[in-house]
């Protein structure tokens with residue numbers, strides 16, 4: 001991984017792709033990509049772009065990365081702090097993750113997630129949770145973690161990736177921007 005002035009050019013990534021932090025001008029392009037990615041998504045709520053805006057307004061985006069291809073924002077990933085058993089923790093929740101439908105399946109989502117997880121580790125996060133497809137997130141090391149619970153969806157869709165040895169126990173709550181829709 002090359003790190004150049006906050007820009008991330010990942011070895012093995014599509015050659016014209018750049019992963020970088022969001023800038024103040026990126027809001028509309030991020031919202032557009034997120035909306036298009038979740039349109040007709042079987043588990044989409046239609047509120048994902050609003051969640052990103054609310055996280056940003058609350059200054060709760062611990063990581064907020066875009067994938068830029070040929071100068072266009074084509075993918076996005078966020079991470080924000082989660083509470084466990086009603087307590088603040090150094091654990092984080094991954095998402096939303098979104099890639100422009102026309103360029104899905106080209107590795108953009110994987111590079112965004114890998115860089116997001118690397119940044120969380122650098123920020124001394126203790127671990128990350130995600131709600132999503134085990135077949136996809138398992139490839140990044142996410143697994144079901146007994147004792148770490150997210151009420152509602154079937155338990156196999158809620159996974160954890162510890163960065164340290166200790167995994168907290170209890171019910172996980174995402175930032176209130178998710179309003180129960182994480």
Ligand SMILES: CC(C)(COP(=O)(O)OP(=O)(O)OC[C@H]1O[C@@H](n2cnc3c(N)ncnc32)[C@H](O)[C@@H]1OP(=O)(O)O)[C@@H](O)C(=O)NCCC(=O)NCCS
Nearest residue numbers: 037095096097098099104105106107108109110133135136
């Ligand atoms: C999920 C998503 C972010 C993946 O991004 P991407 O750039 O298309 O993914 P990559 O190119 O890195 O990886 C593609 C691989 O993931 C697999 N994959 C993609 N979505 C998947 C899913 N929902 N379940 C299982 N596997 C999935 C593909 O089959 C492909 O597998 P392969 O490598 O064996 O060919 C993107 O498809 C997307 O935006 N989807 C709509 C929104 C969404 O579901 N977001 C995640 C929930 S927050």
